[in-house]
Amino acid sequence: MTAGAGQVNDGQAGSKPQRLRGWRLLRHALSSRKAGTMLALGFSSGLPYTLLIGTVTAWLGEAHVNLATIGVLSWIGLAYSFKFLWSPLVDRLSLPGIGVLGRRKGWILGCQIVLVAALAGLAVTDPVGGLGRFALIAFVAALASATQDVAIDAWRIDVADEETPVELLSSLYQFGYRMAALVGGAFALFLAARMAWPVVFGLMAGLVGLVALITLGAPDTARPPSDAGAAMAAEPAPALRVAALVLVGLGWVWAIGSIAVFMVSMLAPAVPGAPHPSVAEFTRGHAPLIVLATVGLPLLVAALTNRMAPSGRASRGGPADHLWLALVAPLRELTGRLGWxxxxxxxxxxxxxxxxxxxxxxxxxxxxxxxxxxxxxxxxxxxxxxxxxxxxxxxxxxxxxxxxxxxxxxxxxxxxxxxxxxxxxxxxxxxxxxxxxxxxxxxxxxxxxxxxxxxxxxxxxxxxxxxxxxxxxxxxxxxxxxxxxxxxxxxxxxxxxxxxxxxxxxxxxxxxxxxxxxxxxxxxxxxxxxxxxxxxxxxxxxxxxxxxxxxxxxxxx
CATH class of the missing domain: 1.20.1250.20 (MFS general substrate transporter like domains)
Structure with a gap:
């Protein structure tokens, strides 16, 4: 099941496209440009996630990196938690140079280029002697992977039509994602039993590079006119919105900064005589505050702004308005509907x-x-x-x-x-x-x-x-x-x-x-x-x- 797949494209709500399964689904993918691209993009989405969150831990374990450090390194997965923070930028801005390739395609291709470079960087980095550099490269790869997911999700919704409805594209995305889980998991382990880990990750970088070639030929859609300004008429006055965004932003910046500072101290070389940072102590002391800052504070701000009168005036739909509509307005609706x-x-x-x-x-x-x-x-x-x-x-x-x-x-x-x-x-x-x-x-x-x-x-x-x-x-x-x-x-x-x-x-x-x-x-x-x-x-x-x-x-x- 995909969340609201049928709800996103209201024009398709009345039609019931035929659900293809198994080999019929694959045959349709290979005969349709959009569907075939979706299969490849699902693979491109699943492969780095499988490698970074799962397979890389086998490499680190084999290199005798202690499990507490592996646990901290897994915090690069927070990029997938925070990706909605920069999703308005993906929606609004075009990347310099490659942005001319298409509204979504430029972002997808740009992320794939970064992923190829990052996976190749992991392949040439010693996870023991250069653990800090290894972690930094892995974090960059996770950011690129999470951003690619934002662009791919948007592309799937944008290009859906009657011939290739969003339900079919979502199924193909899952199909490609599962294929990537097999390649990045089982096949990577199979290769690692026969060759060195750096060679395995170099090959995985090559696979992402092949998908990037497919992305070059992907269809795309034009950027529609923004209706953010009209939507802002039902929201609080601009000054109150800015104050609310600042509060929410401060909570997120503090949370991300706290995690980043601790990761750096954990992965830095030990200082003789100084106690090594404790993951358990950090989690006990900071995890509740991080959850409050990233979840509790935005919900509280959303609940309070529900009590404010709407401005009644349309705005020009600037970056602050897009951030408001992306981060706070959905929570306002949620808190208003559900209450406590x-x-x-x-x-x-x-x-x-x-x-x-x-x-x-x-x-x-x-x-x-x-x-x-x-x-x-x-x-x-x-x-x-x-x-x-x-x-x-x-x-x-x-x-x-x-x-x-x-x-x-x-x-x-x-x-x-x-x-x-x-x-x-x-x-x-x-x-x-x-x-x-x-x-x-x-x-x-x-x-x-x-x-x-x-x-x-x-x-x-x-x-x-x-x-x-x-x-x-x-x-x-x-x-x-x-x-x-x-x-x-x-x-x-x-x-x-x-x-x-x-x-x-x-x-x-x-x-x-x-x-x-x-x-x-x-x-x-x-x-x-x-x-x-x-x-x-x-x-x-x-x-x-x-x-x-x-x-x-x-x-x-």
Whole structure:
């Protein structure tokens, strides 16, 4: 499901385009310029994310970088949380030189050029001797990747038409993204078992370069006249808007600056006699304040501006107006519509994916360094078999929606990942319970017939439970967010709300890495499972407090 895909293009709302699947979908992609480009752009979006958030941790683990540092390095994923901050610039400005290629194409191609250079830069940088430089290059790559996502999402909406509707383009985007997850995950590990990591990342840079050639031939659309000025007539007076934007901006600048300063101090060479910075202490002291500054303060500002009278005058639609419409106006609508229940919504969003997002960056070091599986085994179990299990979980989630309804399925999606983490805790501590279940259920004998030994079966069973659970949870979470957004702010509200999951997940990874270093993987899995119970409590609270008429309207939609 894509958030408001049918809502974004109102002109297509009445038509029901044929849904192509499998090979028919791929054949259509190869025969249509727009659809084929969308497949390539989905690949270009998924490959750097897979490499930077997942695969690079296998390289760092093999280089014996400690897990606390890996956790801090995973904070480069915050670029995906903050991308809506500069999305108005992507929408309004053209890049010098290559901007003449097209409204969206210039940004996409520019980001791809930066990604090629950054991935090649990682390939020639030693992650041990030049860890600070390595982290800086990875951060630049994450910024380029997040900005590319903004431009690709906008391109998908802009070029949709009756022949290639936005639903088809969204499906192709997911298809390309999943292909990139296989290439950047399983295939990269397969290559790394046979060649050096720098060569692998050099090849990945080459793949992004090939997609950039496809981008050169992509269609594009003209920039429509802006209606931001007329929209501002319903907003508060300009002076009040500027004051509100300054408050929100100060909160974001402080949060990003605090994270950046700590990352620099964490990655800098140790000073003899000086205590090394503690991720756990920083997270305990700053994480609540960062969430308040980036989530709580904007919501408070939005709620207060709801009480202000509209200016009643159209403006010229300058940069400040675009920032207001992008950052504050969607939150004003949300707080005005939900009232105090917006706090329940934010609590659910911040915690729903916490128990599996937090430890995802440590999955490959866990499999390779802690459990000593080979790269080929991990490539098959985690990336090939695991992606199939995730797709199965998404299908099961769809079936649960049809049989149980929306809120029961969302509750199931909150409970199951926590149970999956307890299974991973057992895997980390010898898999006693996993082995007992495999013998009692006959799975040991069944998989033995195809040459899968007990050691590999443990990994397959744990990954099966985890990925099916997160597949169900992912489908439920998308449905939950889609049911919360307004038709008038579909794209922006969905981007703002979904970005909160990246924020809390990225902050949590730092303390998770330090927990692993101090207490081991088993303790980390149990703590993250317990954190998942917070999401269960928020879902139950949302279910109980939701007005009956609103719930009925959502289900009908």
């Amino acid at each position: 229940r917006v706090l329940v919504l934010v609590g659910t969003i911040l915690t729903y994916t916490l128990c599996y997002n937090v430890w995802g960056s440590f999955a490959l070091p866990f499999y390779l360094d802690q459990l000593h599986y080979s790269k080929d085994e991990v490539a098959f179990a985690s990336k090939v078999f695991g992606i199939l299990m995730t797709m199965a979980g998404i299908a099961i989630g769809g079936a649960l929606f049809a049989r149980l309804g929306r809120m029961p399925t969302i509750l199931v999606g909150a409970v199951l990942p926590a149970l999956g983490n307890f299974i991973y805790a057992d895997l980390a501590e010898g898999a006693v319970h996993i082995d007992a279940f495999a013998r009692a259920s006959g799975l040991s004998a069944l998989f033995g017939l195809v040459g899968v030994d007990a050691r590999l079966l443990r990994l397959l069973m744990a990954i099966s439970v985890e990925n099916v659970a997160t597949g169900i949870a992912g489908a439920a979470f998308v449905a939950y967010l889609s049911g919360q957004v307004s038709r008038s702010h579909t794209a922006v509200q969905y981007a703002l709300l979904s970005s909160m999951t990246f924020l809390i997940g990225s902050l949590g990874r730092g303390i998770a890495g330090e927990t692993i270093d101090r207490l081991g993987y088993g303790a980390m899995f149990r703590w993250t499972a317990a954190a998942g119970l917070i999401a269960v409590a928020f879902v139950l609270l949302d279910w109980v407090t939701a007005p009956r008429e609103a719930a009925a309207d959502t289900d009908a939609a």
